[in-house]
Amino acid sequence: MAFLDNSGDIILDAVLTDTGRQRLARGDGSFKIVKFALGDDEIDYANYDKAHSSGSAYYDLEVLQTPILEAFTNNTSLMKSKLVSIPRTNLLYMPVLKLNTVYDDSYQQGTDDLFYVAVDVATETSQGGTGVINGENVPQGAKIRIDQGLDTTEISPSFPLDADLVETQYIIEMDNRLGHVCDTVNGRQARVSFIDDDNIASYFLSLGTDPGYVSEITETADEDNGKIAVSGPRGTTLKFTIRASIDLNSSTFLFTQLGSTTNGPTNPMSTVKFIDSTIRITGATTGYRIDVPVRFIKNN
């Protein structure tokens, strides 16, 4: 008779992230761990083979063989996909976040599936057009809209999304050196929750308290499918635009340091300086996240 494995708990050594170290060094009490999350960044669930001929014990054979990377300390590069706690076990569909580029012309992307942010009036004038956000005259120009819901044709959008799957808070993370999040109605700048050591600003925007950004999707009819990014039951939508930072507006320093030059998006005969960046949108409740590529441009 063999011994039972009583190894019990799994002991792990944790490393401080760069932000963790910064807060610890600050000594102001901001280093306080109060919660945890579990992540599965390395897992490709496409390797989960439900049709494995040898039976269910072999479904996740490849998944379990996934090699795991060592921890690294950049806080924004880890925990990209989190595990989600939902008490129910009978869920077959889960909501996603999806970029809506079809609601109307103002939400369309520009060439190369990018949103462009013209960082000053001169660039707005010379390069303005589809997919170009006015980075100085906010909120004119293009806007960014994210829809949340079930992106399936199996369930009619007229069915409401289960209440526990409706996203009620979004986190927008973007490089604070480049721009700031603004609402699409008045162009008012959103309040930054915090800026980390890598100059990544985080904005927390909630349903109810930030009506200029987050609202429920009211278009729930099948015929609205051409306007909404998700095909099935719908939850909430996040809309925002971007104001260029003063540094980009008034200087070319960051363009020289972080970017390059290319042809203008709407006026290809001209050249513009550009910086490519990504805006990360995460559902605080459901954990789903998408990255929206953005190019900041300035007349060369």
Add this chain to the structure above:
Amino acid sequence: MATTFKTLLNSDSTTTRTLLHEAIPITGTIVSGTYDESAAASSNIKNYSHGMFQSVYDYPYLSSSANQIFDLTVGYSNNSAHSNSANSQNAKKINIYNQMAQVLAGYDQDGNIREFDQDGNFAAGGTKLRECVFINFARLLTKDEIKKESFELKVMTGSTPATRTSAEVLTISDYGAINNYRVNSPAGEYGVLYTASAAVEGTGVGLIYYQAGIVVLTGSVYDGEFGANGAAYDTGSFDAVLTGSEISASADGFRNTLFNTQFNNTTELNSKIYFCRANHSDFNYSSNPTYLSSSKLVVKETSTDSPVSYVTTIGLYSADNELLAVAKLSEPIKKTPDTEVTFRVRLDY
């Protein structure tokens, strides 16, 4: 309500203190013989223009790969019979002794620097160590402190360097120190060094300061010629080299009579352990983009199938959702509604 975070309760964390020990062996050849000391480029021995001490490295010291392992110096008390203004570097040797004594032995009630006491019992008077070799180990080796009763120093003494045999190796150690050490030093705990395995009161030949990482060795342990059989070194008795030559000559002599030394260091590790408990209803779904295909869970065929997820990473967060620490598993752990897992995440300080 779906959620990706779980709050850590007060009962989900605890603090621990662990003492880690490393064995530090230093062979006699590394401190003399391995490297050519005649040229700075190849020497692991560094002498300074002030002449107050000598540094020993584990590799030629001009190399960036070199680590300092200890400093050597000698000194004697102003009350020593050897103190004489005619001596070479007399003032410096007294200054060294006084400096070490005031740091390690402290002051008496009148503010006078106390001399090193053979058994650490200052109140009883007793024998004082007035002519001493000081070995100051680098913190790189001693870390937080030297482990008690782990120190051993083997020196060659007696006869002349040319005729010495291994039988003339004298072993000095802090025998019995794990249960018998002193705490009346301003520099922390210290033990008495003996030449015999039994710690007999009144036979100590030196003191070892565990937290300071300093060994104080009386010169009286040396018999015969002090130094190596070579023209580069003074080869008189310990007393002759101590009084007649500079500090660096005594340091050379000590190195050349060093057979080897070893000790265990101690690192005090304070840890906070977070018990991250994933109960049966927690973390069974994933926000991984590959988890869904057209919003449908790829791990389920029907709604009655059990959800499954795989844990690879544990993130520890602040109240404002900032990732402060992260721990990785060595392999994915399967999480289903019929399993509960507790991850013990240890954060060392």
